[in-house]
Amino acid sequence: MIPNKSCMIAIAAAIVAILFYSPPAYAYLDPGTGSMILQGIIGALAALAVVLKIYWHRVMLLLGIRKDTRTNQQDGSGKLN
Amino acid sequence: MNQEDSQLYQPHQASFRDPSGFIFSHQGKVYRQVNMPYRAHYDHLMKSGLYDALKEKNWLVAHEEVDIPAQGMDAYKVLLPSQIFFTSYPYEWSFSQLKDAALRTLDIQKLSLEYGMCLKDASAYNIQFEEGTPTLIDTLSLALYEEGRPWVAYRQFCQHFLAPLALMAKTDIRLSQLLKIHIDGIPLDLSSGLLPKRSWLNFRLLMHLHLQAKMQKAFSRTDEGDRNGSRRPSKLSKNGLLGIINSLRNSIQKLDWQPTGTEWAQYYQATNYSDSSFENKSRIVAGFLKLAAPEVVWDLGANTGYFTRLANALGAAAIAFDVDPAAVEINYRMLKEKKEKYPLPLVMDLTNPTPGLGWSCTERDSLIKRGPADCVMALALIHHLAISNNVPLERIADFLSLLGRNLIIEFVPKSDSQVRRLLQSRNDIFDFYSKDHFEKSFSAYFSIVRIEAVAGSERTLYLMKRIARKQ
Numbered sequence: 001m002i003p004n005k006s007c008m009i010a011i012a013a014a015i016v017a018i019l020f021y022s023p024p025a026y027a028y029l030d031p032g033t034g035s036m037i038l039q040g041i042i043g044a045l046a047a048l049a050v051v052l053k054i055y056w057h058r059v060m061l062l063l064g065i066r067k068d069t070r071t072n073q074q075d076g077s078g079k080l081n
Numbered sequence: 082m083n084q085e086d087s088q089l090y091q092p093h094q095a096s097f098r099d100p101s102g103f104i105f106s107h108q109g110k111v112y113r114q115v116n117m118p119y120r121a122h123y124d125h126l127m128k129s130g131l132y133d134a135l136k137e138k139n140w141l142v143a144h145e146e147v148d149i150p151a152q153g154m155d156a157y158k159v160l161l162p163s164q165i166f167f168t169s170y171p172y173e174w175s176f177s178q179l180k181d182a183a184l185r186t187l188d189i190q191k192l193s194l195e196y197g198m199c200l201k202d203a204s205a206y207n208i209q210f211e212e213g214t215p216t217l218i219d220t221l222s223l224a225l226y227e228e229g230r231p232w233v234a235y236r237q238f239c240q241h242f243l244a245p246l247a248l249m250a251k252t253d254i255r256l257s258q259l260l261k262i263h264i265d266g267i268p269l270d271l272s273s274g275l276l277p278k279r280s281w282l283n284f285r286l287l288m289h290l291h292l293q294a295k296m297q298k299a300f301s302r303t304d305e306g307d308r309n310g311s312r313r314p315s316k317l318s319k320n321g322l323l324g325i326i327n328s329l330r331n332s333i334q335k336l337d338w339q340p341t342g343t344e345w346a347q348y349y350q351a352t353n354y355s356d357s358s359f360e361n362k363s364r365i366v367a368g369f370l371k372l373a374a375p376e377v378v379w380d381l382g383a384n385t386g387y388f389t390r391l392a393n394a395l396g397a398a399a400i401a402f403d404v405d406p407a408a409v410e411i412n413y414r415m416l417k418e419k420k421e422k423y424p425l426p427l428v429m430d431l432t433n434p435t436p437g438l439g440w441s442c443t444e445r446d447s448l449i450k451r452g453p454a455d456c457v458m459a460l461a462l463i464h465h466l467a468i469s470n471n472v473p474l475e476r477i478a479d480f481l482s483l484l485g486r487n488l489i490i491e492f493v494p495k496s497d498s499q500v501r502r503l504l505q506s507r508n509d510i511f512d513f514y515s516k517d518h519f520e521k522s523f524s525a526y527f528s529i530v531r532i533e534a535v536a537g538s539e540r541t542l543y544l545m546k547r548i549a550r551k552q
Contacts, residue, residue, distance in 0.1 A: 027201060028098060028099050028100060028101075028202075029202055029233055029234060029237060031231070031232075031234070031235070031236055032297055032300075033300040033301070034293065034295075034296030034298070034299060034300040034301070035231075035235050035239075035296070036231045036314070036315045037296060037300065038288075038292060038293050039232060039235055039315060039317050039321075039322075039325060040231060040315030040316055040317055042321070042324070042325055043316070043317040043318060043320075043321025043322065043324065043325065046320065046321045046324030046325065046328075047318060047321055047324075049324070050320065
């Protein structure tokens, strides 16, 4: 039985997909449920710390205590560091 | 694959957990096969510039892609990595070695994120000390970063690095040996329990160790409601991840241990040599080394590595083993300060040397399996084994013949003040401990090539060559 053109295309696509599909080789390790949840919490705290830092800087600017130096440090370094 | 082919490719005993690829030996060299699941990650590593950046800093082992046939249907490429000089394990490292390995892992993680990649594991066994610097040897550890996912290797990093370092610094330096029993790093609940109560006041240790231990325990119970895995996955932004990495880095940077107060730390001040006899000893040892012309030297009981450096100066790559973590620490600090590439300082108890560990007892090699060296040096050592540890001279000779093809050894007689001190508070049951008996015992395993008395002391130096064992 000779497959028709659309069938051939489907088969070719399937072969290409199988050859080039890379499933996530990411995690073979068990990351630990507790550890993942903790990271979520720490991450949220770190993000909050960054916001607070910006907010604090703005307050100080407003009060004229600090000058506007326009720094762009968004590397996530906050109170947890 | 037929019988002949399968013998050419020896898969490595420690390389089997990661489906991305594995290590194998072929004709005396170690190769790494990369499998299809890792393809996209590998291509990105090479094309994004991360590989070049890491290679330039000597943070990652360099490799070449080679054309030898791979194994299995799943293969993508075969790599020939730059060969490792000597495999050492975290339980053999001093405090600062483990600390530097930890910091290097975090720095690699930070740099990788700039190129859209991330470490998918953070095992201390992925770091080796190559030419004095901690280097990542597992190229396949680097994976594409998916923003929003928590760091899958965070727990492993804390168990392999943060927990042992905190225990060594705050509880007892000897706790690094727990890494021998727990081969995936020290469990967090055990670490938490062993750390002093004061460590709960340290915010970072509180989060990464104590709190993580509690959370691990809390979520390890499989409740009925969670059985179907309906828990929403946690999210972690890139900035959050960077925050965690910086926090871990600062935590480790602040941990410190001072190598003082141990038995051997002040050794060289209190030895048995006049200055000139020390010079004579150095001269004789250098002469023996030139005769033996070894490429690899193992200096046993090396203390802070004075004679090991002599071997290095004469062109050998040398390893300095000592039982005292303080001596090894001092040796390593000296190495860093002088920016030397050798020796490799390691902690080793010769009366209980590193055994084979891990899966099938072969995943992590024993000390003996990692030899033999071209030349072993056993200077100012034999009396500690024979007298302090009651090991008969024949057995010492037997053991040393397993470790090296040549031997430079110093016989320390009973008249020596060090030996007199050892015998002070015990019965002298060591009738066999004499120069004649020493030469006789060792002649069963070695042929004596040179004998020279060290002028200005009671000691004698020998150069010996291993002979075929009598059955």
